Amino acid sequence: MISRYVYLLDKLMGDIHQRGNYDELESLQRLLNVSAHWRDEHDMGAVLGNVFKLQYIFDLEPEDLAVGRIGKTETGISLPFEHILEIAEAAIEFKEFTASAAWLRLAKDKKIPGHEQVWAELVRRHDEAFTDESKNLHLFEHPLATHPDAAPIKFRNLEKWKDATLAEMEADLTASHYATLALCRAGDTLRGGWKLRGCWYDYQYIKGPHGPLLPVRVEQLTDDPDGLVMFRDYIPTQWVKKLKEISLPEMPFQEPPSHWQQGEPSVAGFEDVDVARDQNVWIARKLELTTGLSVVGNIASEKLRVTLYSLVGQISPHHDAYSIFSNSAEDSSLYLDRISTMLIYLNTVELGGSTVFPVAGVAVAPREGDAIFWHSRWRNGTVDKRWLHAACPIPLGVKWTASKWVKNDGNAFSRKCDINSQL
Numbered sequence: 001m002i003s004r005y006v007y008l009l010d011k012l013m014g015d016i017h018q019r020g021n022y023d024e025l026e027s028l029q030r031l032l033n034v035s036a037h038w039r040d041e042h043d044m045g046a047v048l049g050n051v052f053k054l055q056y057i058f059d060l061e062p063e064d065l066a067v068g069r070i071g072k073t074e075t076g077i078s079l080p081f082e083h084i085l086e087i088a089e090a091a092i093e094f095k096e097f098t099a100s101a102a103w104l105r106l107a108k109d110k111k112i113p114g115h116e117q118v119w120a121e122l123v124r125r126h127d128e129a130f131t132d133e134s135k136n137l138h139l140f141e142h143p144l145a146t147h148p149d150a151a152p153i154k155f156r157n158l159e160k161w162k163d164a165t166l167a168e169m170e171a172d173l174t175a176s177h178y179a180t181l182a183l184c185r186a187g188d189t190l191r192g193g194w195k196l197r198g199c200w201y202d203y204q205y206i207k208g209p210h211g212p213l214l215p216v217r218v219e220q221l222t223d224d225p226d227g228l229v230m231f232r233d234y235i236p237t238q239w240v241k242k243l244k245e246i247s248l249p250e251m252p253f254q255e256p257p258s259h260w261q262q263g264e265p266s267v268a269g270f271e272d273v274d275v276a277r278d279q280n281v282w283i284a285r286k287l288e289l290t291t292g293l294s295v296v297g298n299i300a301s302e303k304l305r306v307t308l309y310s311l312v313g314q315i316s317p318h319h320d321a322y323s324i325f326s327n328s329a330e331d332s333s334l335y336l337d338r339i340s341t342m343l344i345y346l347n348t349v350e351l352g353g354s355t356v357f358p359v360a361g362v363a364v365a366p367r368e369g370d371a372i373f374w375h376s377r378w379r380n381g382t383v384d385k386r387w388l389h390a391a392c393p394i395p396l397g398v399k400w401t402a403s404k405w406v407k408n409d410g411n412a413f414s415r416k417c418d419i420n421s422q423l
């Protein structure tokens with residue numbers, strides 16, 4: 001795992017070196033400083049804990065991980081036999097018995113002479129530690145001990161959770177997490193193929209194959225035309241670069257997540273004027289033109305937030321307009337003012353990192369320049385629960401997004417009632 005992050009870092013650094021921006025390089029080193037921050041045993045435990053989590057969520061086989069294959073990518077980083085045993089040992093310690101069994105099986109298959117005794121000793125420890133109470137697994141920080149499906153991970157079938165209803169998800173947070181995970185697993189297979197709804201021509205700032213005009217394809221991701229939509233190629237490459245460049249120096253380093261914890265992404269916020277400096281990058285105005293809402297100015301929208309996910313970064317299922325996790329009225333009213341969300345992807349993620357909507361049953365795999373948009377509320381102002389969503393963890397690569405939350409303030413009379421609807 002550590003080698004994987006070094007691999008990632010190398011890739012990112014290579015990219016930045018090519019562009020010759022050394023300020024950026026320094027920020028990145030500070031952000032993802034693997035060698036300085038991931039060196040003691042405690043960190044190693046965190047790293048391994050996350051190996052098990054990713055292994056489970058994405059159905060990764062130890063056989064593949066051991067030869068450095070993650071999804072379709074060959075990282076070239078294979079694990080020596082000793083590491084396979086170390087991983088199995090950590091799995092026993094963490095009571096991740098399905099994982100430990102899988103790694104021990106792999107070690108047995110490899111049959112390295114001289115290690116038979118170590119292997120046998122680990123098998124003994126595995127069997128000794130295994131009890132029925134070994135079901136206290138954690139996913140997205142929610143204990144599953146009391147849930148009927150909290151069997152050893154290998155036997156849990158996520159497929160059926162794809163059809164969980166909103167009522168089930170609301171009654172049981174575990175159900176919403178499983179439904180989310182099922183979509184996270186499927187996410188990579190659902191790239192593209194949506195219904196075309198329309199198309200705009202946007203002015204390009206640098207001449208491209210279509211001359212001065214750049215087509216932006218609008219696709220409908222759900223049956224309801226007023227629902228979730230995708231804007232293909234919403235922002236051009238030079239905007240993407242600019243957003244990454246201005247954000248990196250602003251981003252704080254995030255501690256590596258510990259065993260089964262949610263990895264927090266790094267974020268930086270910008271006023272539109274900051275983004276627009278030097279270049280014609282005016283995201284808020286573009287949103288106004290494409291959504292018909294008022295977006296420019298801090299009354300109409302929150303600052304643009306650029307987010308960098310690394311180190312298994314993810315976000316649990318939530319509504320942007322309020323918190324489903326808190327019983328405190330104060331917390332759950334935190335974001336009441338958010339009426340709509342535009343989420344722009346600043347890179348194409350190698351594996352995982354999809355934005356998933358468990359109620360709508362939609363998974364969107366991030367592709368550079370694309371953006372998704374939805375209204376958090378029905379036209380009558382109540383929260384539209386179809387758009388419960390989560391950011392899946394990332395087993396390979398990093399994920400960059402820019403999000404803009406449009407506010408109620410400044411948007412009175414922006415959306416008309418629908419006379420045919422109860423809502």
Ligand SMILES: O=C(O)CCC(=O)C(=O)O
Pocket residue numbers: 315320343353354355356389390391392401403
């Ligand atoms: O990054 C994503 O895919 C979703 C992020 C999100 O939901 C949020 O920041 O509110």
Ligand SMILES: [Fe+2]
Pocket residue numbers: 318319320389
């Ligand atoms: Fe969100």
